[in-house]
Amino acid sequence: MEVPEGLADALVPVVTELVPLLRGRIPRGPAAALGRLGAPEVTPDVFGLVAGRRTAGSGESVTLSGLRSLGESVSERLLGALELTLDGLAIAASDDLAAVVPGPEATPRAFGFGVIGGPNPETVIAVRLLDQLRPQISDLIVRLVAELAGHEAVTPLLAAAPELAGEEELAAAHGAAHLALAVAVAAPVLRRVDAPLAAGRAAAVVGVALGAVSALLSEIPMSPAYATALLEKRRAEYVLPVSASCSAEVREHRFTLAERPVIGESDFSGNGLAAVVPGGIAVRTGLGEGQLGVSLRVLERPPEEVELDWWDEVVEISWRAERGDAALSELAPHRSRTPPWPGDFRVRVHAIGRDGEERERYELMLWQAPAGPEIVYKHSDRLGHVVRGEPAPEIEPPPEAAHRWINESVLGDGSTVTMVRGASLAEVLRGFGADPAEPESAEELFDDSDLDPWVSVLAVEGGVLAVEFNGLQGSYPRVLESVSRAGRTGSLFWNINTAGRLSFADKGKVLTSFELGHTEEIEDPEVNEALSGLDLDSYRDSLGKGLVAVERYSGCRLRKEDIQRMNEEDVAYRILPHLPELYPEVRNPDGSRAFPGRGPMDAETDRLAFVPEETLRDLAWRAASAVAEHTGADGEPVVAATLAERRLGPEAEYLARRSQLRADREHAWLWQAIHNATNPDPLAAAISSLSAMRYAAGPTGERLLEHVRQVARGSRE
Known part of the structure; x- marks a missing residue:
């Protein structure tokens, strides 16, 4: 729907009155998220921003598609912040608006409306209803917002205050100002439409405004000060070391780590692996075209050791960053880029699999350092020899x-x-x-x-x-x-x-x-x-x-x-799993535990090392009996016989083994306690059985543990 001539001018008085009021009601967080829509170089992985831009499809209006792309949390938070203000606004209807937008009489009086596909935000429901009942209204608002954003009386209201300098402050000011404009346009238009949308008027106003501002801010560049603020923010938040696993695009047997696209051929004849190119480095690959896995590590200082064991080729060269942010691809997120500042760097390139006998992959290690000579740490693949113009060796693959x-x-x-x-x-x-x-x-x-x-x-x-x-x-x-x-x-x-x-x-x-x-x-x-x-x-x-x-x-x-x-x-x-191995408790020469402080009684467990073996064995079987009593399994013949004989017979061992399977885990802790009690080492038997008991004996187990504490304390007095 085209904007009738003069309609935007007619709305200027309303807009200039409402924008300052509305701008002060918009929270900083979602405002900054909106503002960043005009900064495509900011990616969601850095700031957790709005992501997933969508275009209209499946019959949706551009407004509804833009609203959906912002995500539920942004629209719901802004509706909550503006709802009361919108309900209390007194807006005089413009004669020009009344002449263009039919009133409530143009809205169908009887209609049906259904929502499928799960819960939807209020704003989405309201905009969908508006699009169904009054087609082209939301499109009119989008066009009005775009036209008024360039109006000489409105433009000064959208500018950020000159004292703002931080990235978030500038983004928030940009987003809040343009959202306030969109709301100031949508409010009088939808007030004119009125019933049966009145019940959801605030949701419709905020929803349509967000859809309109989503389209607008994607096209409007940020202020010149924003680029500087963004760079300062990124530099402050770039904390070394950084590690990333990336995918590098290979073309004509090379991939690049560079600040801009690299044009022309690269000369790899020096070391056969890596070369400096304008704005970065290039790496010679065995693969001709496609994608390869690359590990990027940006370090604070040179690595202490040179890793040679895993790799076929290892070369180190110097490279000067002109502005920083070198990446393996133009769309690489910031976590897989080099530091966002200029300077001299050393980069160590590791390669394996270039001859095609195993999976080809690379690692780039980068750190800031003065320019230095090229260092070749390892040359061993056939491709490197060929590229350097050397005779390719006969390499016999290992078994x-x-x-x-x-x-x-x-x-x-x-x-x-x-x-x-x-x-x-x-x-x-x-x-x-x-x-x-x-x-x-x-x-x-x-x-x-x-x-x-x-x-x-x-x-x-x-x-x-x-x-x-x-x-x-x-x-x-x-x-x-x-x-x-x-x-x-x-x-x-x-x-x-x-x-x-x-x-x-x-x-x-x-x-x-x-x-x-x-x-x-x-x-x-x-x-x-x-x-x-x-x-x-x-x-x-x-x-x-x-x-x-x-x-x-x-x-x-x-x-x-x-x-x-x-x-x-x-x-x-x-x-049917075998029962776990039973190991003795490791002791020091004086009889104390070699690994103290762990067990069913924490530090007091160590006292058990000085309890007589006969007592320890008795405590282990009492722990198993406590589990059987608490679970009600003590009346089962096999369990009763096992506890009485204090040994695992064939039937009991079978049940103990089965207790490790999903279908028979009802008494897993009981059989674990019993199995642990059979440990030939009495100290290990007592500690491990009491440990199993803690999970399956309830009050009975707590009483036994208190008794064990008294026994342990008495052994050292």
Whole structure:
């Protein structure tokens, strides 16, 4: 709807009277959010601002679309701030307005209106109703607001006070002034429309005004002072160190970290990896076109060590920032940009996978420092040699390279792979605690979120491959002992952080088990032979190295095709978990606890180290009995017999194992207390059983703990 000639001029007296009044009623927070709509360089991740600009669609007016884009919290807060003021305004109707906008008689007297899709803010409902009953009214208001914003009598009312200098103050002044203008225009127009919108008049006024100001502020630039204020704010809030994982766009075998688009070719012939370009640096990639993962770290000072182990190429160069804010892409958020100030910087570029034999990725480490010479820390990939004009070396891939596919497979986020030499599928399943006669769908178990353990097995050359997708039973000593009775066993567990455990067992005995990267001294010669030539202290290809060792020791082999075949067969078996290992309480030479201060009685727990062993054993079983009494399980025959005999018989052990599964967790704390009471070390038995009792024995347990405190205190008096 076009604005009739002279209508904007007719509204000027009303607008100039209302804008100062309304401007003072608008809260600073949402006003600043509105004001920043005119500053596209400000991104939501920095200031938590309004985000998600929308265009009209699905039959919505531009006003309604703009209102929705601001979010519920902005519109509801502004409605609350302005509602009482709007209800109390006395606005004289303009003859020009009456001639253009028909009054209440033009609004349908009977209508239906429904809202679907969940709750909507009052302002949205009011604007939707207005658009349905009086089409083009909101569009008229949008056009009037835009025209009046440039009117010579109104423009001075929209300017920020000259004494304002801060980013938030300038943004708030900008947003409040233009919203006040939009409200001052919408109020008289909608007052003219009146019933049946009167009940929601304030919501309609604020809603239409917000839709109008959303469109207007997206087009109006901020004051020149705002750019300076914004830069000062960003510099003050840029706190080192900064780390970000980014995606870099690769074109013609390079990506850039720069303050502006880099045009022209880059000369990488010097070091084969990185080069200074106008406004930043460029990095030579193996990938020709596409996206690559880059880690950006901006530091306060030079790193203490040079990281060489993981990377193929490491080069350090100097670069001068002209204004700062160098980024991997024009749309990069501020957290993945360099500092927003000029100066000399050193940047260390790390690269891996440029030859295409593993996933290509990069790390850029940046810190402020005077210009210095180029330093090449490591040159080892073939691409670098070619780019530098050197003969490309013949690089023989290490044995672990054969397993790099693991990281991109269904096993990558965490699994346990166990290989058993010369065993049958049934023997391995029983060793895990699974029943060979009860297969299930692996896909269904994988999709189930109950976390009960399960395993898939496959006959491979040399023995059996057992895989737990996101499970870890095969890393437990009880399972390794049981499975290795069927044949020599190697196992590797890892999680999403690639932290893992490598284990070897034979003839029912665990020979060694250690965390990847923390190799311990190993006496068994066959285990040492399996580990020969594998640098387990290096984290690069650590999973592949672990799998090579497991393959060598077990005589089996893990191939990508085996996992594909396992998935196609879709067979798995639920595991009845073995009971957890029971460990002795570690003591100092004088008998005191090596790790004091922890336990069911906090610091007083340490006194138990000096209680006679017979008393400790009695306290452990009394704790288990307290749980049984409180839960009402003491009348069950198996529980009663276990407590009377103070040992886990076959039936009791079966129930204790089942209590670790989702369907049988009703008495999990009881069986944990009973199992802990069987610990051969009396002190460990007492402390762990009393700890389990605290969660499941209620008042009975509290009384027993008070008795234990008295016993512990008496032991040291």
